[in-house]
Amino acid sequence: MSEIRDNLKYTTDHEWALIEGGIAVIGITDHAQSELGDIVFVDLPKVGDQAKAGESIGTIEAVKTVAEIYSPLTGEIVEVNTALADSASIMNADAYGNGWIAKIRISNPSELETLLDAKSYAAHIG
Amino acid sequence: MSDLKQTPLCSRHQALGAKMVPFSGWFMPVSYSGIQLEHFAVRQKAGVFDASHMGLVKVTGTGALAFIQKISVNDASKLLPGQSQYSAMCYPNGTCVDDIYVSCIGANEFYLAINAGCKEKDVDWMKSHSDSSVQLELLETGIVAVQGPLAVQVITALFGSGLSSQPKNGATFVEFGGQKMLITRTGYTGEDGFEIFPHNSVLGPVWDAVIEAGKPFGLLPCGLGCRDTLRLESGFSLYGHEINDGTNLVEAGLSWIIGWNKSDFIGKQALVDVKGKGPSRKLVGIKAIDKALPRDGMLILVDGREVGKVTSGGISPILNQGVALAYVESSLATMGTKIGVQIRDQVKSFEVASRRFVGGK
Numbered sequence: 001m002s003e004i005r006d007n008l009k010y011t012t013d014h015e016w017a018l019i020e021g022g023i024a025v026i027g028i029t030d031h032a033q034s035e036l037g038d039i040v041f042v043d044l045p046k047v048g049d050q051a052k053a054g055e056s057i058g059t060i061e062a063v064k065t066v067a068e069i070y071s072p073l074t075g076e077i078v079e080v081n082t083a084l085a086d087s088a089s090i091m092n093a094d095a096y097g098n099g100w101i102a103k104i105r106i107s108n109p110s111e112l113e114t115l116l117d118a119k120s121y122a123a124h125i126g
Numbered sequence: 127m128s129d130l131k132q133t134p135l136c137s138r139h140q141a142l143g144a145k146m147v148p149f150s151g152w153f154m155p156v157s158y159s160g161i162q163l164e165h166f167a168v169r170q171k172a173g174v175f176d177a178s179h180m181g182l183v184k185v186t187g188t189g190a191l192a193f194i195q196k197i198s199v200n201d202a203s204k205l206l207p208g209q210s211q212y213s214a215m216c217y218p219n220g221t222c223v224d225d226i227y228v229s230c231i232g233a234n235e236f237y238l239a240i241n242a243g244c245k246e247k248d249v250d251w252m253k254s255h256s257d258s259s260v261q262l263e264l265l266e267t268g269i270v271a272v273q274g275p276l277a278v279q280v281i282t283a284l285f286g287s288g289l290s291s292q293p294k295n296g297a298t299f300v301e302f303g304g305q306k307m308l309i310t311r312t313g314y315t316g317e318d319g320f321e322i323f324p325h326n327s328v329l330g331p332v333w334d335a336v337i338e339a340g341k342p343f344g345l346l347p348c349g350l351g352c353r354d355t356l357r358l359e360s361g362f363s364l365y366g367h368e369i370n371d372g373t374n375l376v377e378a379g380l381s382w383i384i385g386w387n388k389s390d391f392i393g394k395q396a397l398v399d400v401k402g403k404g405p406s407r408k409l410v411g412i413k414a415i416d417k418a419l420p421r422d423g424m425l426i427l428v429d430g431r432e433v434g435k436v437t438s439g440g441i442s443p444i445l446n447q448g449v450a451l452a453y454v455e456s457s458l459a460t461m462g463t464k465i466g467v468q469i470r471d472q473v474k475s476f477e478v479a480s481r482r483f484v485g486g487k
Contacts, residue, residue: 037145037351038162040441041417041448059470061419063161063441064351085417 002031002125005096009072009112010121013054016096017072017115019106024073027100028060031125033092036062042069042088044101049077051104053111058101060091069101073111079103133178133268134329142347150243152179154350161351165443168315168356169484172276173348174336178268179242182308182323183252189259190234197255197392198228198238199375201385205230210295210310213383215251216393220374220400224248225365229297229310237297237308237323239269241365255392267307268329272336273319273356276343281320283339285309289320302335303328314353316360316485358449359442361411361481367422367437368409368451377405377453379481407434408459411481412467414448418474420467426452427466427473433458436467444484448474451481 008016014032018025045057051071058069091099130153144155194202200213215223227239240248285300296311313319324332420439439450466473
């Protein structure tokens with residue numbers, strides 16, 4: 001069973017967001033990393049990029065497949081996890097911790113209402 | 127899903143926690159513990175694969191050798207009993223029906239290992255070129271492939287030390303659970319290894335015995351995921367990708383399996399013609415210069431002009447680098463030539479390399 005954390009918000013595209021004041025830390029869920037299998041490269045967004053909710057901000061290359069990273073929220077990218085550039089497999093090992101992808105300064109807080117809570121996400125992945 | 131075929135080992139794969147996927151009409155394990163972990167097990171220790179989706183055809187009769195000489199491009203007259211060779215069956219135009227492994231057991235007894243997705247087509251093709259002097263039988267066997275530098279120790283633990291002296295491409299019979307079965311020192315990983323062809327009735331016990339005998343050697347059950355990364359890293363062609371009914375063996379870099387001195391075989395004239403003129407495109411290895419993962423079907427570009435296409439691409443876990451097999455215009459098929467690969471909206475830099483990315487010359 002995939003791990004789902006109660007303190008996070010989720011998208012139906014299997015990203016998570018940790019809301020800390022006006023900043024969202026985002027990543028992909030444990031379910032997502034497990035479905036992708038061995039992740040080998042990631043194309044990260046750049047600091048200063050404008051992310052739009054539901055739009056691609058990067059790409060994850062796993063051995064067997066490639067997946068887009070869809071931003072859960074709209075806002076400016078204020079930090080990216082550069083450690084992933086050298087070892088993308090951190091996303092497999094620690095999807096909710098050291099495998100975080102980026103931090104976004106939330107510009108449209110009303111979008112938080114569109115995200116799933118842990119229970120709804122659990123139901124979504126069945 | 128329901129019309130997917132299952133090997134007799136399917137329940138064992140699921141009990142081992144395998145992630146199962148459809149492949150060539152079969153429901154097969156893609157990995158158990160992780161593709162890269164399994165890949166490294168095979169490169170460094172040992173791994174076991176269920177390749178029972180593939181087929182084995184027994185060819186017997188006084189016309190067996192003449193039949194094989196006709197349908198198979200390699201020269202089977204060079205095989206002594208107990209030897210195997212890689213080969214292919216071609217259409218008259220030199221394109222590929224399937225790539226096969228031919229094992230010789232006696233003057234009138236051969237075994238042909240064929241690909242899963244080609245079974246029916248291959249057997250029809252063989253039947254249409256055989257006569258009453260040849261008996262063909264698609265056997266009710268599976269394939270258990272034990273691969274890796276320690277594979278010989280696993281096999282020795284199971285079947286005794288006699289097999290350790292078997293040369294590469296050797297073929298013989300062993301007994302297990304009262305059943306005789308073919309075993310060849312062959313594989314599809316670029317490592318030393320053996321392929322065992324047990325009857326379906328003893329396939330499960332053979333698999334279990336390999337897993338058990340392999341424990342002290344760090345053997346892992348391995349899925350099709352690492353089977354693909356291993357063969358790609360070793361530059362081996364996969365039917366449906368590098369070779370198919372639209373590619374000839376010369377451009378695929380398989381001239382070395384062609385018995386040019388044989389009096390005749392199906393496809394010979396066409397292949398002689400291609401060799402004489404030189405192929406217009408060639409299969410090459412390409413390596414990413416920066417971080418990039420090429421995938422099947424991506425276009426190869428030079429100065430914005432399309433010059434070829436990726437046939438198999440992915441990661442080389444050993445090099446930790448994107449690698450691919452690709453057809454390019456022959457003028458570009460020299461080591462070190464810089465080319466681009468269109469990966470989504472970007473063109474990434476690659477260079478032409480040996481197809482044998484790992485462990486080769």
